[in-house]
Amino acid sequence: xxYTQRRQFLWVLFLIGLALIAVVxxxxxxxxxxxxxxxxYSYSIARVRCLHxxxxxxxxxxxxxxxxxxxxxxxxxxxxxxxxxxxGGKFQHLHSHVEGAPEFLPGEEVYLFxxxxxxxxFLITGWAQGTFxxxxxxxxxxxxxxxxxxxxxxxxxxxxxxxxxxxxxxxxDVFEQRVHREMLREME
Amino acid sequence: MQTSLRQFASIAITLLLILWSVxxxxxxxxxxxxxxxxxxGGVSGGSACPVPxxxxxSAAAIAFRWSTxxxxxxxxxxxxxxxxxxGLNEIEQVIQQSLAVWSSVSGTALTSASVAPLxxxxxxxxxxxxxxxxxxxxxxDMAFTPGVLAFTRVITADQIGIQLGSGSPSxxxxxxxxxxxxxxxxxxxxxxxxxxxxxxxxKSYDLESILTHxxxxxxxxxxxxxxxxxxxxxxxxxxxxxxxxxxxxxxxAPLADDDRTGLRVLYHDPxxxxxxxxxxGRIFPANPLSLPVSPPGVSGVFGAHVxxxxxxxxxxxxxxxxxxNCQAPxxxxxxxxxxxxxxxxxxxxxxxxxxxxxxxxxSEVANALVSLCRNSTTDPGWPPLQSCxxxxxxxxxxxxxxxxP
Numbered sequence: 001x002x003y004t005q006r007r008q009f010l011w012v013l014f015l016i017g018l019a020l021i022a023v024v025x026x027x028x029x030x031x032x033x034x035x036x037x038x039x040x041y042s043y044s045i046a047r048v049r050c051l052h053x054x055x056x057x058x059x060x061x062x063x064x065x066x067x068x069x070x071x072x073x074x075x076x077x078x079x080x081x082x083x084x085x086x087x088g089g090k091f092q093h094l095h096s097h098v099e100g101a102p103e104f105l106p107g108e109e110v111y112l113f114x115x116x117x118x119x120x121x122f123l124i125t126g127w128a129q130g131t132f133x134x135x136x137x138x139x140x141x142x143x144x145x146x147x148x149x150x151x152x153x154x155x156x157x158x159x160x161x162x163x164x165x166x167x168x169x170x171x172x173d174v175f176e177q178r179v180h181r182e183m184l185r186e187m188e
Numbered sequence: 189m190q191t192s193l194r195q196f197a198s199i200a201i202t203l204l205l206i207l208w209s210v211x212x213x214x215x216x217x218x219x220x221x222x223x224x225x226x227x228x229g230g231v232s233g234g235s236a237c238p239v240p241x242x243x244x245x246s247a248a249a250i251a252f253r254w255s256t257x258x259x260x261x262x263x264x265x266x267x268x269x270x271x272x273x274x275g276l277n278e279i280e281q282v283i284q285q286s287l288a289v290w291s292s293v294s295g296t297a298l299t300s301a302s303v304a305p306l307x308x309x310x311x312x313x314x315x316x317x318x319x320x321x322x323x324x325x326x327x328x329d330m331a332f333t334p335g336v337l338a339f340t341r342v343i344t345a346d347q348i349g350i351q352l353g354s355g356s357p358s359x360x361x362x363x364x365x366x367x368x369x370x371x372x373x374x375x376x377x378x379x380x381x382x383x384x385x386x387x388x389x390x391k392s393y394d395l396e397s398i399l400t401h402x403x404x405x406x407x408x409x410x411x412x413x414x415x416x417x418x419x420x421x422x423x424x425x426x427x428x429x430x431x432x433x434x435x436x437x438x439x440x441a442p443l444a445d446d447d448r449t450g451l452r453v454l455y456h457d458p459x460x461x462x463x464x465x466x467x468x469g470r471i472f473p474a475n476p477l478s479l480p481v482s483p484p485g486v487s488g489v490f491g492a493h494v495x496x497x498x499x500x501x502x503x504x505x506x507x508x509x510x511x512x513n514c515q516a517p518x519x520x521x522x523x524x525x526x527x528x529x530x531x532x533x534x535x536x537x538x539x540x541x542x543x544x545x546x547x548x549x550x551s552e553v554a555n556a557l558v559s560l561c562r563n564s565t566t567d568p569g570w571p572p573l574q575s576c577x578x579x580x581x582x583x584x585x586x587x588x589x590x591x592x593p
Contacts (some may be wrong), residue, residue, distance in 0.1 A: 037334070061317055061341070093224060094345055095343065097343075098220070
């Protein structure tokens, strides 16, 4: 391939890239929840560690109840151990799959924004939007959180615009301060 | 194709930098299920290799009924026709059109003959594990929380002979026994408009786009990371729609090539002579010591996006989640293998690979990853020789292209 051809090809790719970005700007949406809405809609917010998951049938549907140990309370009262319900799971030879429902591995630590009340199973507010995975830097020991839905631009109904806003690689301290700030704002 | 790859080897990294933030192509993915090899081979097939969930494609095998019960408080489904019966006809037309989007893709075994006539039901709660595919607009479900517009429950079986409700016993492993589509009926901020009503209701979501996406799940698709794909995880913005509107000339216009290729792979048409090309290879780290130590046996990069771009048009034709391979009797080997099938022949393609650290992260394709393996921890009594553990996706690598031998 000649230099000229290579340049042309790179330009074509660049333009395709711009076109794709335009597509995203028009076509990528969720019913986005702002951070303060997530805090507002959630009965509780906590740092939890996944213990185990179990599927069960209730009202004719398969659900997965994941047990978590509560490590840190940020909002609301939670017992030491909670159960979070997700649609889908495996029961005998049936596999019920609901795309987009977050899944957790035993031992994994996450922050969850939870809907529901103690005594019942909790739900994760906005599914991926209310799930914040914790990453530990093995070298520095520092921890950061990334929102499951933060990777892609989403549509904000309130501002009627797209935004890539979301929590990504935010240090734990800053994240908790942000939660605390939104809770204070909620009480005002 | 190999010549083309060699020609581009010198600039692959440059291209990758451009594509890094643009293509983001994990590509089509399927809802995979590992057969239950604890059962006799006659009902499980005897192999622990994952099987994609799928519908049967014989005449009228894919049947849907839909609930004519629409929410009024809040009103979530908006039609242009204001009379009740005309409004229902308008919705039914959208459902039929959305089904036709998928059944009109060329080169697949899924055709319009595979789809049975739509059936109406008057109950709000038609959706349930009853062996009948249903679409519900006014059925509350505990799974809805703020921010969830719609979802699809897809039920498959890991052996043949399993019956669900009034459905027939499964005749294939991975056969979808029930797929129910739920639209959020109770969020006052969310409504869905038919295409003809969308213009006058710009804050409403496009019913056709969302329904077509959910029908993709009902056919066995997981999410795709190709931004223009119908199976991209996020619905189009209120007042807009995905791709182009279907026309009589091109009823599959809303789909992207990635969706079409995925459908051709999932519903392979043995009589097709055009989309029979495939590209496969393996992805290795430059430093083998960077491979995960646990689980043992990982010999290639797992969880990379691998995407095929048409060399002449520059469009993303298909992508896949690379890094594994499976030969009967299984289990999956994590050897870095990728394979992109159902490609049009007599075309040149360029292949790109990137880690899952771009616009789509591992968590968004978690199911496509974790469902590849079963073992004694997930399933008591699982035979050790057919067990595997899914490694963490390798997300900390950069890529370079090596010429084919």
